[in-house]
Amino acid sequence: MSGSEEGLPFFVYGTLRSGGRNHAVHLAGRCADIRPAVLDGAALHEGPGFPYAVLDATPGRRIVGELITIRPSAYDGALAALDHLEECRADGTGLYVRRRLAVRVVAGGEPRDAWVYLAGPAAEARLRERPALIGSGDWTDRTDR
Structure with missing residues (x-):
């Protein structure tokens, strides 16, 4: 990890969000700050x-x-722990891939670079072929399932 990537925050959007089952297991007690944020230019899809x-x-x-x-x-x-949970592999073939992307903090709207776990190649190809879009873009508000 290069010095510019050291300590990057994480953008979480599913079970790792506050109150989510994986937040309690993998992030509780490790957080210094949690802020509502948005990842523009991305779509949220239902998984298993x-x-x-x-x-x-x-x-x-x-x-x-x-x-x-x-x-x-x-x-x-x-x-x-998060790389393991997300089955993120160094060769980019995992269930998820970890990418450095700009996200927008809701309060103030300033962009911040963060680690984001995106669908890995196989899952992405499947979702592009057969989308399972969550139109709201919010895992906690999946009324359009």
Whole structure:
């Protein structure tokens, strides 16, 4: 990890959000700050009990989530735990891929770089062929399922 990537916050949009089942297991007690945030230019898709994010240039597409800053002393452990949870592989073939992207903090609207877990190649191809779009872009508001 390069120095410019060290300590990047995470943009979470599904079960890792506050109150989500994976937040309690993997992030609780490690967070220094949690802020509502939006990932513009991406679409949220239903998965088997969890969502997938796919980059999508359709106007107005965005994903609602949280920007989570991890305490420095807990960062390496959190990064390893999230990469494992998301089955993120170094060769880019995992269930998810971790990418550095700009997200917009809701209060103030300032962009911040963050780690975002996007659907991996196989899941992305499947979702582009057979979309399972969550139109609201919000995993906690899936009224359009």
